[in-house]
Each structure stands twice: as C-alpha cells, then as structure tokens.
Amino acid sequence: MFEKVLIANRGEIAVRVIAACKDLGIRTVAVYSEADRSALHVRHADEALCIGPAKAADSYLNVPSVISAAEITGADAIHPGYGFLAENAAFAEVCEVSGLAFIGPPSHAIRLMGDKARARRAMREAGVPILPGTEEALDSFDDARKASEDIGYPLIIKAAAGGGGRGMRVVRQSKDLESAYNQAQNEAAASFSCADVYIEKFIDRPRHIEFQVLGDNYGRVVSLGERECSVQRRHQKLLEEAPSSRVSAELRDRIGKTIEGALSAIGYSNAGTVEFLMDEQGELHFIELNARIQVEHPVTEMVTGVDLVKSQLLLAAGARIEDILPETIEIKGHAIECRINAENPDTFAPSAGLITKFVPPGGIGVRVDSAAYSDWFVPPYYDSLVAKLIVHGPNRTDSMARMRRALDVFVVEGIHTSIPLQQRILADEGFIGGDYDTHFIERLLSR
Ligand code: MV4
Numbered sequence: 001m002f003e004k005v006l007i008a009n010r011g012e013i014a015v016r017v018i019a020a021c022k023d024l025g026i027r028t029v030a031v032y033s034e035a036d037r038s039a040l041h042v043r044h045a046d047e048a049l050c051i052g053p054a055k056a057a058d059s060y061l062n063v064p065s066v067i068s069a070a071e072i073t074g075a076d077a078i079h080p081g082y083g084f085l086a087e088n089a090a091f092a093e094v095c096e097v098s099g100l101a102f103i104g105p106p107s108h109a110i111r112l113m114g115d116k117a118r119a120r121r122a123m124r125e126a127g128v129p130i131l132p133g134t135e136e137a138l139d140s141f142d143d144a145r146k147a148s149e150d151i152g153y154p155l156i157i158k159a160a161a162g163g164g165g166r167g168m169r170v171v172r173q174s175k176d177l178e179s180a181y182n183q184a185q186n187e188a189a190a191s192f193s194c195a196d197v198y199i200e201k202f203i204d205r206p207r208h209i210e211f212q213v214l215g216d217n218y219g220r221v222v223s224l225g226e227r228e229c230s231v232q233r234r235h236q237k238l239l240e241e242a243p244s245s246r247v248s249a250e251l252r253d254r255i256g257k258t259i260e261g262a263l264s265a266i267g268y269s270n271a272g273t274v275e276f277l278m279d280e281q282g283e284l285h286f287i288e289l290n291a292r293i294q295v296e297h298p299v300t301e302m303v304t305g306v307d308l309v310k311s312q313l314l315l316a317a318g319a320r321i322e323d324i325l326p327e328t329i330e331i332k333g334h335a336i337e338c339r340i341n342a343e344n345p346d347t348f349a350p351s352a353g354l355i356t357k358f359v360p361p362g363g364i365g366v367r368v369d370s371a372a373y374s375d376w377f378v379p380p381y382y383d384s385l386v387a388k389l390i391v392h393g394p395n396r397t398d399s400m401a402r403m404r405r406a407l408d409v410f411v412v413e414g415i416h417t418s419i420p421l422q423q424r425i426l427a428d429e430g431f432i433g434g435d436y437d438t439h440f441i442e443r444l445l446s447r
Pocket residue numbers: 131156163164165166200201202203204206207208229230232235277287288438
C-alpha cells in the first residue's frame with residue numbers, strides 16, 4: 001500500500017480523499033492556492049504545500065507545481081479528485097513516467113474516453129447499446145448530410161472533445177443542418193481547441209442515468225448499480241438519487257453485465273461512471289464515460305456500503321476486486337444527495353462571501369461531505385459547491401423525509417444557497433412520484 005498520497009484538489013473532495021487515506025493509515029499531503037490558506041483540506045492533511053496563486057490555471061491545474069510538490073514531500077501516489085487534472089491524460093502519463101501512482105484509470109483509457117466519438121465506437125463494439133449516429137469525427141458538411149439521412153431528425157451535433165453539455169446543437173429539420181454544423185464546429189474549436197464533431201439521434205425528454213464501476217489491474221470490472229441524475233439546471237446537477245425508480249433489477253443486471261464486459265475489454269481500471277440517457281420507452285443508451293470519481297459518488301456508497309474512494313486507493317495499489325468487494329453487490333434502501341451551492345437564488349450566479357454561521361444537520365441516515373465551516377470565506381475562484389447533503393433510508397419515501405428534515409435544519413448564514421430550491425424540489429408532486437426527466441427544473445421554475 002502507498003505510504004503517502006498527495007491530493008491534487010481542494011474543497012469537499014480533498015477532505016473526502018484525506019478521510020479515506022486516514023482510514024487506511026496512509027499519510028496525506030495537501031496542496032493549496034494562495035486563496036485556500038485557511039481551507040479545511042489544508043488543516044486535515046499531515047502536510048500542506050502552497051502551489052501558486054488563486055487562479056486554478058496557476059495552481060491546481062499547474063502540472064509542474066503539482067508534480068514538484070509530490071517529489072518534495074516524497075509522496076508515492078496522487079489522487080486528482082474530480083475536475084482540475086482528473087481527466088487529463090497527459091497528467092496521468094506524467095505521473096506514470098515519474099514513478100508516481102495516479103489514482104484513477106490508466107492514461108490510455110482517459111484518452112479514449114476523452115474522445116466521445118471514439119468512446120461511442122469502443123462501447124458499441126463491446127456490446128453496449130448506443131444511439132444511432134456517427135462513430136468518428138465528421139470530415140465535412142457532406143459527411144454530416146449523409147449521416148443525417150440514416151439517422152433522421154431530430155438529431156444532435158456534439159463536440160468530440162466536449163462532454164457535460166458544452167458545444168451541443170440540436171437540429172430538428174434538414175434545412176438547419178448546415179448552419180448548426182458550422183456553429184458546432186466553431187464552438188468546439190473555441191472551447192476545446194478541437195473542431196471535431198459527431199452526430200447522434202436526439203432524445204427529447206431523456207432521464208440521465210449513470211452506472212458506477214470499479215475495475216482492478218487484472219481485467220476484472222464490477223458494476224455498483226445506477227444513479228438517477230436528471231434533476232439538473234444548465235447541466236449542473238442539483239440532486240441525485242440511487243437507485244433509480246425507473247431501473248428494474250433485470251435492467252440493472254443486464255446493463256451492469258454489459259458494461260463490466262465492455263470496460264474489461266478496453267483495459268479500464270479504477271473508478272468510472274458510464275452515462276446513459278433513458279428514452280420514453282425506458283431503454284438505456286450509452287452517451288459518455290467519465291473516467292474519475294464523481295461528485296455524486298456518495299449515494300452509491302450509501303446503498304452499496306462500499307467506500308468508493310478507499311476502493312480507488314486499494315485498486316491503484318494493486319488489490320484484486322475479489323479481495324476488496326463483497327461477492328455480490330446488493331442495493332440496500334435508497335439514498336439522495338443535494339448539492340448545496342453558494343448561489344444567488346434569483347440568477348443562480350455563484351455567490352462568494354463569508355459564511356458567518358455553518359451548522360450542518362446530523363442524526364440517523366444523514367451525512368454531510370463539506371469543507372465549509374463558520375467564518376470561512378467562500379473564494380470566488382472555484383466552483384460554488386459548499387456542501388453535499390446525503391441521506392439514506394430504507395426506501396425512497398423515508399429517504400425523502402430525511403432530506404426534508406435535514407434541509408430544514410441546515411444553517412448557512414452570510415451567503416445565499418440553493419437550499420430553498422432543493423426544499424421546493426422535495427415538496428414537488430412530480431418529484432415525489434418519481435416522474436421527472438432532465439426538463440424537470442425548467443418546469444418547476446416556470447411555475
Ligand atoms: C443528449 C440529449 C438528447 N439526445 N444526447 C447534455 C450533457 C451531455 N452529457 C449530454 N447531454 C445531452 N445529450 C442525445 N442524443 C440531451 C442532453 C441533455 C441532458 C442530458 C443529461 C442531463 C441533462 C441534460 C440537459 C439537456 C440536454
């Protein structure tokens with residue numbers, strides 16, 4: 001096992017990774033920017049090094065600074081958390097050649113999944129259902145025209161280097177294809193320095209359902225079931241739950257087996273999330289694979305009892321799946337996570353500032369993953385997540401009741417948060433009935 005792990009991240013995920021290291025008796029190194037001197041992850045780690053100015057590009061994203069910090073402190077592994085360097089294949093490669101274990105998938109798998117068109121082909125070849133569309137970047141508008149004739153309308157043009165919703169164009173009629181194709185290409189080039197785009201059949205009212213996997217270095221991959229992530233606003237998830245009320249045990253097993261085989265075939269290891277869209281018929285279609293631990297991983301931890309971050313550390317150190325996981329993964333009860341963001345309640349713009357009072361809820365079935373505390377200043381440079389509130393109960397009804405109770409007593413003063421919006425969601429009949437899709441928040445806000 002590793003002796004010392006450097007956490008190349010900040011906020012709640014850095015605190016979460018440090019906790020898993022401590023549980024395993026591993027020493028920890030925090031890195032921080034000049035804006036994060038008083039951050040909680042700095043206090044929790046055994047050692048901490050300042051790696052640069054507030055701007056992420058100069059600190060948390062600065063590869064030479066992060067690698068130097070690992071070398072100076074004698075760390076033998078780096079955990080990237082999510083965001084920042086987590087899905088940077090070049091960074092994973094630098095770790096690999098510097099003799100530092102990268103706690104995540106191998107760089108070749110990160111690179112493959114970073115190209116969404118190639119990822120589609122790899123998954124289709126391995127038997128995972130995908131939407132009709134192209135499996136390579138389009139070479140010309142002529143290519144797009146030909147593809148559109150097979151796929152039909154509506155269709156969606158996506159950036160190959162995109163993901164998470166940026167650089168997409170929905171096209172409903174053939175007369176709009178050319179301008180959409182050109183716009184998508186220009187946007188892709190500007191946002192990702194890669195103009196490659198591909199086409200997919202468009203699903204109008206999808207549910208966003210994703211499967212958690214863990215893989216070892218010996219070709220074994222295991223599915224830990226799904227999360228329902230359709231409650232989102234402008235591609236920012238606000239609430240996630242596990243399991244999904246629309247996924248039967250039969251569908252969970254079938255898709256689980258399929259992705260286990262597919263990821264094993266491409267040499268995937270460590271943690272990953274396979275994203276699907278569910279259509280109106282209840283069929284799942286692969287769209288992307290996220291090669292990292294995700295924000296919403298706790299809901300899977302609550303219903304499976306598996307510590308995913310501890311598993312990442314053990315797997316990266318060479319453990320076998322059969323030595324660290326139960327023989328069969330059972331889904332027990334129901335879990336919900338609310339992402340408590342520091343945001344303006346009207347514009348939803350991130351709102352930095354001093355938290356004058358922070359009193360998180362507790363009690364049976366309640367977990368809070370956070371790096372916030374009373375008198376901490378939320379810096380304006382990073383994402384606006386101040387806490388993840390996670391509840392677990394024997395079933396969805398009890399889980400929702402626990403979430404309402406926890407939201408009601410969660411005290412965050414000095415800044416605005418998303419708590420009032422999440423209280424509205426938990427009071428909504430559509431949500432309570434489990435009948436919602438990715439347009440749910442739009443409809444809620446227009447009422
Ligand atoms: C789609 C889609 C409909 N059809 N692809 C947005 C995020 C990115 N990961 C994929 N996204 C979508 N892809 C096809 N073929 C609709 C969306 C989409 C969406 C997906 C998940 C969660 C929220 C969403 C909000 C708007 C659009």
